Amino acid sequence: MRIQHNIMALNSQRQLGINNTNISKSLEKLSSGYRINRAGDDAAGLAISEKMRAQIKGLETATDNANDAISLIQTAEGGLQEVHSMLNRMTELATKSANGTYDDDVDRQAIQDEFDALNDEIDRIADSTNFNGIKLLDGTLNNASTATVTVGTGANTFRVSVGKDAAGKKITIGTDDSKAGNTINASVDSAGELKIVLGTKDNASTYSAKQIEDAVKNAVQKAVDDGTLTNKDLANSLLSFKAEGQTISYVADDTSQAGTAEPTSAALAGAAALKLQIGDTNDGYNQLNLTINDMKAASLGVRAISVDKLDDATGAMKTIKDAINTVSSQRGRLGALQNRLEHTINNLGVTTENITAAESRIRDVDMAKEMMTFTKNSVLQQSAQAMLAQANQQPQSVLQLLQ
Template sequence: MRINNNIMALNANRQLGVNNDKSAKSIEKLSSGLRINRAGDDAAGLSISEKMRGQIRGLNQASRNAQDGISMIQTAEGALNETQSILQRMNELATQASNGTLAANDRTAITSEITALTTEIDRIALSTKFNGQTLLNGTFGVQLDVSGLEVGSAGITAIDISGADASETYTITEGAAAGDYIMTATGSGDTQNITLADGSAGVLDFDKMGIKITVNGSQTSAGIEASVAGGGAAGTVITTAAAAVSLQIGSENDPSQKLGVTIAATGATALAVNALDVSSTTNAANAMTSVQAAIDTVSSRRSDLGAIQNRLEYTVKNLDTSSENLTAAESRIRDVDMAKEIMESTKNNILQQAAQAMLAQANNAPSGVLQLLK
């Protein structure tokens, strides 16, 4: 019988420490609801869980993106619905004006209403906005496709020309009039207005800038292509008036998970109803043809938007389903089984109390040596 080292007490104390640790972990899991609270609990499970959490958050954001897209399309489609109603009324007026029994003052009254309706079509096109962006004036979704150049936002393009003086900045700014561009060289004091006529082509020399810009002739509505060279590598700038707006509808950086949306201009000029003439039966008949063509155009655009909206609605459903399934999978990995953990906690508490009792008895065991001394 040895008293210098109480092996039983050491063993009981070690088991008590183990049970205390297990009990503390059980309390942590039960209080947090998580099976994995730190990497040490399950390193592989934590890694998988974090990847799934990233996917889930990406899917949820993609769903919100798609819902924003639906809201945008609904806004545009609602405005087009009103535009189409106006066109139907204009068609009715043009049909009325084609009646040979009308007097001149009757046609004047019809013309006044058609003019007012035309103005309203333009107002709708200019005032229909989503998140501050005008949807129906033909500028929504302007994008710049650039190769070899540095560009800023649509409409104002900042170009750094390779080989040119670093102190000079060249800017292309779209003017108010169609086909007008302004080239500005900061520091040179030289500003020139450039007018690009339909089908024209030319070479523009800037002596003070020391660069040459070649503009290939094309209609401004189809885009302007310009080659820029400045003593170094050349680049190409291509601007498109109504490029598609890209909606991110997936959780990964993949072209297949982006949806392009283009909304063309639907003002009176774009619909070719800005100058209707009903002063005679012949002109009224021509106006009817123009208005009917505009109605068909708006109907086609509404159909396109409706198709995109339906696609986005299915996209939202799929994203929500994927998010739900991934959340369930992540929960099985990371969340704690409460019933099982409560059972484990109860066991650990009993073992903890038993270890405390055994430690007390082990500490009293050496005192039996005193009986031998009596």
């Protein structure tokens, strides 16, 4: 028998230490509710579950983003609903004024006054409707490429816009007294650069923004048909060309305007759409661009309408109905986008639930199973303590041999 080293006591002590460590881990798991509290518990499981946690946070935030987007859309749609109401009232006023029973100077002037007031209110709603300071209906979110172009003299300035894919393209416009007056020569090259030449030869010439707009669209369509312009997205953006501004007039033999004016160029600058983050990654399919057209009276075509004359009122009826259709189309697009976002939210909710369940299976502790482990380790701990006490008593038996 040896007394220098009590191997039985050392073994019991080692086992007691192991049991104490196991009980400590069980208590930690039971008190925290997690199976993995540190990388040492399950390194691979920790790495996977942390990625899942990040994904869950992203999905939850994307859900909040989509809900905010729906609130924004509802705000914009609320403003457009009132614009619709005013356009319907304009239709009523124009129809009244188109009736021959009204007097121009009194009755139709009163109708015109109300018509002008409605135009002002449409502009006020377009300028003031906002969500968290973001203007919604003033054209800020039209996602178009715009430029301001001067023709001849500084007074002849108008604004043009095209689709977003034409951003950075150049538009050049000028006059040429070698070309017949009241003629517009528009062309587009394979790169999408626009060139417009207004004829000013011999006679007085007047060009409206609408005439220039039609000429450009025809030129773009021709370039598409003959294969000059092959980029489909660029072509569609150019086909949405829109001109706004005053009528451009050139008087024959007026040297201040007639003659060949040096062409002026302007680069089309892209306006920003509202980018919505509706997913947990920066992939394109998790981002959505929200666009809302300019809903001001001028953009709707009703700002310049006159109803104080019978003939003007008759022509105004169609213009107002076109404006109603424009607003209806915009509201329809917003409604479709809102429905899409609602489906997005549902999908995000289901995905969040499933990823959370997967993360729970990896990270969370099974309380019943861990209680079984804790009970086992607790019994082993007590047994090890008892055996350590017994092992410590064993060397005392040597005293029997010394008597």
